[in-house]
Amino acid sequence: MKQGELFQSQPQAEADSLARQDLLSRLPGLRSGGCPQGSDEAIVVMSTPEAHTACPNPYIGSWLAALPERAGEEREDPGPFTEDATGKKNSLVYKAHSYPTKVPPGIILRQLLHYTRPGDVVLDGFAGTGMTGVAAQMAGRPDPETRSEIELEAKRDGRAVEWGQRYAILNDLAPGATFIAAGLNLPVDADAFDRASAALLDRFDREYGWMYQTTVEGRPARIDYTIWSEVYTCPHCGGSVLFYDAAFDPETKGVANEFPCPGCGATVSKTRLERRFTKVRTLGGDVIERVEFQPVRIAWTQGSGRTRRTGVKTLDEEDHSVLARVAGLSWRGFPASELPIATMVHGSRLAPKGFTSVHHLYPDRSLAALGVLWSWVDETSDPHTRHALKFWLEQAFWGLSWMNRYKANDYSQVNRAQSGVFYVPSLVSECSVRYNLEGSSPSVGKRGTLVKLWRSWQPAENAVRISTGSATTLPIPDEAVDYIFVDPPFGENIPYADLALVVESWHGVRTSVAEEAVVDSVKGKTTETYGELMTACFREFHRVLKPGRWMTVEFSNSSNEVWAVIQQGLAAAGFVVADTRVLDKEQGSYRQVTAKNAVKRDLIISCYKPAVEMTTAVVAAGGGQHGVWAFVREHLRHLPTTDGHRSKARVVRERHADRLYDRMVAFHVANGLPVPMTASEFYRGLDAQFVLRDDMYFLPEQAQKYERFRITFRDLEEQQLFVTDENSAVAWLRQVLRRKGRPMTFAEIQPEYMKELQQASGSWSELPDLRVLLEENFVRDAAGAAWMVPDPKKADHLEQLRQVELLKVFSSYVGGRGTLPRFRGEAVLAGFKQAWADSNYRRIVEVGDRLPADALAELPAALHYIRNARKRLGA
Template sequence: MTEYQPELIPPKNSALTPEEQTKCEEYRQRLAAYLKDPAFRAIEGFPIGTDEDILALSDPPYYTACPNPFLLEILSQWQQEREEIRSKLGLKEEKYQREPFAADVSEGKNDPIYNAHSYHTKVPHKAIMRYILHYTDPGDIVFDGFCGTGMTGVAAQLCGDKKTVESLGYRVDDQGVIWEGEKVISRLGARKAVLNDLSPAATFIAYNYNTPVDAVAFEHEARRILCEVEQECGWMYETWHPNCDDPNRVKGKINYTVWSDIFVCPNCGQEMAFWDETTNPSTGVVTDTWSCPRCSSLLGKNPSKECGALKAEYAWTTFLDKETNNTVRQVKQVPVLISYHVGKKRFEKKPDNYDLEIIDKISNQKIPYGIPTERMPEGSESRRNDDTGLTHVHHYYSRRNLWILAKIQDSIFKKNTTERVKHYLEIWFTSSQSRLHKLNRYMFEHHRHVGPLSGTLYVSSTPVEISPFYFVNEKLEDHLSVQIPHNKKVISTNSSTRLKIPEESIDYIFVDPPFGSNLNYSELNFLIESWIKVITNSHEEAIINKYTHKLIPQYAELMTSCFSEFIRILKSGGWITVEFHNSQNQIWNVIQESLQKAYFIVADVRVLDKQKGTTKQLSTTGAVKQDLIISAYKPNGNLEECFKLKAGTEDGAWEFVRYHLGKLPVTNESNGVPAVNAERQAFLLFDRMVAFHVQRGVMVPLSALEFYAGLEQRFTRRDGMYFLPDQVAEYDRAMLNAKKPVQLTLFVNDEKTAITWLHQQLDSDSGGEPKTQGDLTNDFNRVMNRAKHEQPLELIEILKQNFLQDTEGKWYVPDHNKASDLEKVRQRALLKEFKEYTESTGRLKVFRSEAVRAGFAACFKRQDYQVIVRIAERLPEDVLREDPDLLMYYDSAQLRKG
């Protein structure tokens, strides 16, 4: 084979050649023509902005601040390049075979690339690199439909950088082959990235992270701008040391100023600064209540009824807003602390007369530059400060910071430099936004300021006004430390519900989707987007937000639409990795259900423990409030075609199981030790088989016991897991000198999970042994956390219905013949109980979930979808949403009830 020469990342680019400039201008003119087309502007998720502003932000053809009309021609070119690379490396398409990535991932967030520009959520690019290296080859095309700041693009390109790959702990040989120990895991070489996001702020950051810039020209222009701004506005952040009245005073530079809300005593009308009354400067302790300095009434900002304090009222100030020419009423605030420096020494003081005069002077002048003055949009975050008078974008900044920011942006626009340098100056400007508004807070116990409360637009009663001269210069150093790779990427700004990407053109997908109601991205991005003048079209935003009438069903529909597009563009047999923060069970179930509805098949779920920096496999969908790493695949065409011919038959079911087992890793580790792979256990294999049928509207041909008996007959069992014949030898070799694999953590909250837990305890092949009821009781009571809606079922009843007892009184797992007899009796009892539910009326507040599951399965088998829908709608909504089995049957029945 020809020796592979790894792609070297060139230094940051210089100015474009005349030919390149001509080509760029041609693309810009083509984009301008597209923007005039009403049909183009009607594409889902098209951002809000004028043609001029969208063009100014874009760098066609590889980045557009709107749907990218050049995607098809770029992808066509990339596919040709991909074939050439694969031919050179001797890679054959039909040999593509990957197991889900099943290793611990721990990558810190202290890399300069990660820190240069903040964002609400961000996965470190080195963590993403591990997945891309595992699932792809050089030249492959990677897609991220919720790209945020573009870390997937950075990761894709750095897969061609030997030094970065080796920093992950891998070894790269002279042939460009990447090794982990004695195992080949990938090949060195850049991958290409298609990045998409609804937010113009996100795609603009992603573009700048993924596009080289002339670092020398950028630094030169940035420092010239800082010099210009200092000359015009430097006086705004000057102060006298130690104070303006000292005869030996010297000029200092302000680092930051702490402000305080003013409150009024409801009893006597006395005004008081929140800072003065609630803080103890020597201890850093902040009290919840305080005494009025005039009448001694006990007061609090938001006092509890128990403490007996009166609620202090805000003091208000009314003034003419010079930008909107409207009268504005806002909570009164005063500066209470100034941190400044003289030379290299830092000091603190209370504002003196000179400081107050400076603030008044700035307040009485009109800012001579354009600033964003938009009304904050409807939303829980964007309107949370309306009650204190912060109603428009410019209200979120102190007046001097607003002036200085406007001056910086004006200077950027007027610079005679390349468009690329201008764009990077603008991203330096937007990255500074994170600390130059009123969202900064003061941390009393550490005597310093901190940033905004994550994921909110919360303004505290002691906001911190940071000097732009201090912070913008700090961000400049951050950007200068970033080594931007020379990326092959294409970036588009539109909804992932409708992608202009050809079918089966993407080799791998990595996404970090919105987490339900955790973050309202469009609201949080509104401040930055108001400065760049292109705003998110939130109609297609996949979040839960009652203000925009998006609840769980709407979120589920949007996520299903996105995943349906992802599976359409992904090649057969390809993989998707979903990094997801599981804040609520019902949101996790929506993601799982959306993946299944789109016909993805989940093959591995891991919990990412950020504190320990490790992952561990998740065996159930219990209440795990951590990040999840979900690996799912698109079945190849052969499986789907074969299933169509055998749908509803036992052969069809076993065809799926064989295919699915072939997709699962043979060995599994958790925290560095061998662990049972839950996906290879009988209960999860059964669930995957059922879901495969139900989502396709096909009758499930096997009961649970028939399925379990069939597993024993057709596949080899090891340590409670099932393997294909050719996988057993590999597993046995791997376990030859290893300890017996540990069982995974199981969350027991209902009858189904209790039965699974008991199987683990009593099955010798799973590491258990026959036990008496007494042996089991204490452990059972410890792990059982019965949901409040779940009908109580005693341990002895579960044992009698599912297990057998020997002559010594020990319970054990019966063989399949006897288990089948038990299951038939149990099924009759469950269906009898379900029938009682169908004959009753009103809400079902306490019920036996296993009876509902059995009833839904029976109804689905006889196509009685109306009964499923009717009973499901009588269940508590949160219970329905948090049970993946019930939710799957309900959603499928709704589609088919006619």
């Protein structure tokens, strides 16, 4: 009997079949926009239309149109979320399926509750395993623990929480990822899965149980796993060295670094031994030459419950004959596609060992067993149960491969492959399918856990739509989304598409690698190409988001350069950053903690899409003074008035004059407008038009709120300003002089300044002497002995003089050749600004080409000019 026939009603089966036929008929028109590679049939089999498609989802528009009407689109701006974002990693739904760099749904839920209302539509364009969908559904039905935690936090901060279902659109380039997202976001009948998965394993035992049977003391026993050891050649005597026998100590369960060769006694180590190759006929019929493995031990179980016995044995004749019988089978039903070794990040780890196709990665028995189980699952007619069975089975694709490490000290050998990398170890645990899929202890094993998950976590029928394709072209109408949460791929740390290869090959549907946003030298993808792709994705997010609404970007910062292109991409797409803060994740995935430039800290960037009236009005007027103040008003409106609580009130850095100036410049450059005023004109305007409190600027109504908050604490926690370049040096001097409240002499300033300067970075940065900085940016008091912040009128004059000086320095960078190892960042910015105003884009590009990449990473404003100038030149 087929697995699913028991569980699906006739009308439901017909509806499912019609939905599939419909998707099949639409597929030819969906083949662009990062659509995965695979046959039409394979894509349809992997999908659960209309909710989930393993291609761009053509049903999102009609789904949006049918969502319940919501009253009142007008709402108060929530400002950026500035509370701590935490989320547990131990929930069943988070742990149900592994994937690199998952975000705990609790983190997303807190953001969703802040930015959205019940009934709103949220989008995650790099959705991975769909945790944003999970969070959207949790908002409707939070578990009691999460509910009380969040309500307590809100009470402490004086906020209200509006529980209620949100709708989610989840998009990812990888069909392997959206398949997981569907498993966690669409309803699954837990009982049906329980019965079907148990029946599947029982059927396997009936028909193929002989593969995993052995005999112990004359009685049958089940094989839990077989330990295989790599065989090497001794460089001294040329004899064979069975790694397990020579290096592994069963007593201590440790592997020796150095050990004697059993043939000649010479001291050897794994790195000094030579690989030994052997010809192997795979179950696919091809003959390959790969590193040699021998089975060395079998871990077995007899009986169950109280009479259960376990042990380890060496292989006897019967065991070898079972392996020989499996090896003699001719089999189909598994992927035999070649691995794209030349373009894989870890290709160099596999090819030299002789593994060049997906099926090479498996011992014969695992390949045969998985092939049988996978084909049986395809016979299941109920698509939800079939999806659930595959969701369960696919988690064994790594754990049953040659990549599953033998971990002698671990209680279980289930899924012990090193994550984030293709690595075939010298000692392998070849687990039986039941041991892997049901677990070494079935009650806490994979099958039992999934039954528990789907019993307790019951997603709503219509709450999400899942699409597979590139976020550069989303199948979503304009301005249809109320909030976006994204966790983009971050540069070079994780090659998602490569890692998805194994699982996706079994589905017969693979990620469209060309559209993957990644920095990958093997695939010829540079930081530039990554930046361009990310900018295109941000543009698309901007298109589908309603004006005035928010986007949260969770970003694991891998390098300054990547961080700069993200900021640049956001601004170029039209987003304005209102807040950036650090999120500590307790543990990073393998690549995150070991890659040379990886950092363990994540950034949470809150940005908004400015109200359409403001942007269009400013652009239509060609910029100008009015535009500047319209922008600043809009920006201040979106900034938090307060940060922290009574005991821990913090400065809102975004409200400082220099930061407002930077944002204003970025807005103008991104919209192709000239920057219409100097910094000192800008600062003077700020003073005239806005309310200044504690060095921060407010709209009048915000100032009142801030003042009410201000009387609840004594001191603000200062954000330390580090002197790292000319700009921060001037900002630091301004802060020190203002705070002192009287002019300061050079002798007073210098020791403090030198202390700060120790933090200075950027070997490229030519920082003028303190005296020059004072001369160019500050004025002397009447006695001429001490320095003070200039009053607005004098500041203007000073600024003009300074600009002349800076342009003189800039002119020395023009016309030269080769990289400028050291330069004055402010001079470059002044020069670029002038050149931009003169439409001299070539000058910007020429000088830009001379600036070292690490310097540009620290000068995002310069990067803005260069990129936009290039665009103007059509380069």
